[in-house]
Amino acid sequence: MKTTNTFGVHFLIRQDKLKEGKAPVYARITVNTDRILIGLKQWIDPKSWDIRKGAGKGAKDEVKSLNNYLSEVRTEFGECYRELQLKKKVITAADVKITFLRVEEVEHTLQSLFKFHNEREKHKLNENTLSHYLTTQRYLSEFINARYHKKDLSLKDVNFKFLSDFENFLRDYQPKKNKKPIGNTGAMTHLIRLKKMLNLAISLDWIGKNPFFGYRIKIRHEARQYLNKTELSALEAKTFALPRLDYVRDLFVFCCYTGLAYIDAINLTRSNIVVGIDNGLWIKTKRNKTLIPVNTPLLPKAVAILKKYETDYRAINNGTLFPLLSNQKMNSYLKEIADLCVIDKNLTSHIARHTFATTVTLSNNVPIETVSKMLGHTKIGTTQIYAKVIEQKVSDDMAVLRNKLG
Template sequence: MRSSQSFGIHFTIRTDKVREGKVPVYACVTVSRLRSYIALKQLVEVKSWDNAKGALKGNREEFKSINNYLQEVRMAIGTCYQQLNLKGKMISAEAIKDAFLGTAKEVHTLSSLFEYHNETAASTLKWSTLKHYYVTQRYLVKFIQKQFKSADLYLHELDYKFIYDFETFLRNHKPVDHQKPLNNNGVMKHIIRVKKMVHLAIQLEWISKNPFANYKLKIQKVNREHLSEKELKTMENKVFDIDRIDMIRDLFVFCCYTGLTYVDVINLKHDNIVEAADGEMWVRTCRQKTDIPVNTPLLPKAVEILKKYKDNQRALLTNTIFPVVSNQKVNAYLKEIAEVCGIKKNITFHLARHTFATTVTLSNGVPIETVSKMLAHTKIATTQIYAKVLEKKISEDMAALRKKLKEVV
């Protein structure tokens, strides 16, 4: 509820509705410069009305009676404002009008929308996805406190300016709990979540207008970093004396040859490795994020790593193929591994999945449809992000062309 709202009541007449020298009287309720008019079903003479005072001028008993009635209305409207305030309700001119007329209906706020979504989506969304909505909600709370000196907003107060100002807030926000400010696409991800919330509110008929109607998302195409063939081989062949570093390297390389994400590989069990009809070993699991099946034949390097961890004592304790280690620690160790291997790229665990898609499969002629299936993508357009023309492929294609041209000569 906003903590610094202006509130006022003024009585006025509608001169455009004059009939036989008389016009209707309205109570004008103003909250933070937004107005709502209440028809009072009182007719007064235009010439007897004092617009500055919002009352009839003169001492006629009829005029005194109407003026007394207007004061009673003023007190009643003021009482509606106070009751809404005491109950902690969001206050607006329309809410006060509804309370006065006895037509008050439930007014939804931005926080109530997020609470409804988070409660209903808990059964359908993975926590890894749902937690991002809580982060967006925290950013919204900070923005509303700073911009409006309030803890919440009515949904009907959302407009284009609100979205644009929230975007500006996110771009200028300097975090104190993590090291980097949001980049453009990070900002857009929060805006997308708010847009989904607004779409839900429209479907629920909690809001009639769409504040995103004229807003355009500004997603920037990013270069999906991956290890080159040379960098991958360097990492594979590097000898590490520290077991924990050696294990993280093996975990990462295994995913470079399978395309699995961190959460899926860390939960991988021996039952997920099967011998298929073709006599080869396959990994069969489901992506935790989407529940979509993953069926990928294991390449020799992946099989070699599996054999290495067949009797790992730490893994046996959790009944998993690899010892369990947090994603945060994995990424920290990967920075050390990259430095030792002389790899200048910013390596995170997800880069292994990119390497599988680009260096291991697509650049070696595996059809994009097959790669998409192994990555468990729902749309082939998602896989096309990785379908870059690499220098290796350009070299091979031009070599084939040179050979062909020589044969013609």
């Protein structure tokens, strides 16, 4: 008894995967009602594509070249199908694909995925950010070794249970020496990076579905510490006998009035200070962490601190606006400063950035959109975390409302 199969090849583009204005070309193989897509690693402007004919349109050389290639591919698919017919087996679209590729599909793993990402992104991400991905990769390796007694795991084995078990592993992780436990935010951050990796795997056609579908990443935003108006004033007014503490205080206060992170402030040069549209001085730089542009008008207290150090030989010799100081030393000295100023908070360089967002700007009715722009945030939701913690602002706003209603 002879079985008749229907076989067809149609070419199409995926406009949902546009890259630099061009769409990838796919071959759709149909055997009876069975279909499968194969990426051909060819790209074309959607305007130059004839959807009905499944081919490029126009007289451009690149379109003609693509159509010639598609014609050859169609012929090769036909040969693959006839080759399978001679074996007298039930033919599926996947069989045609494997025969066309001539090799079994490579088994992709978590480690190979991270390796691909890190190699691809090493020139785009700064060293700090890249190291965070390496940390997530290390935790994954430890988890896989502990749970599966393997060094690596196929992406096919990454499922909902894997994610749940990995989350529990992170929450229960016992760090060595004096390091702090990972905590909820840390665990969720590692899962967010893993989710990004698996989305990349989908884009590469290494997996068909993201295991994170339906998985909830539960981030509990902890209250950001910052200095209130009284604490900031006390810090500014304090006289220090030690020059190192005086300098650290100045650098910290400068960050309080500019919103810059430590690394962005310490790397400032004269070229980063420009005249803005209001004819005043502005900081024009990029965040070291994300390379997002930051344009911030300089407040008078920040200008005064810059003038204080414009003749400092240590800064001049280094070509920066401030003398060099490691973040580790700055945080160590800030502990001393907090004690001397009777500030009962774990003072770190990043609290200055939080103080700018809360006490200096949002509390003084600077619109949250403006604050978000000056902080270099890509999402306003990140800035809204600061808006939630300003009790004094809530109190002041309600006082105004009481007067209106009274």
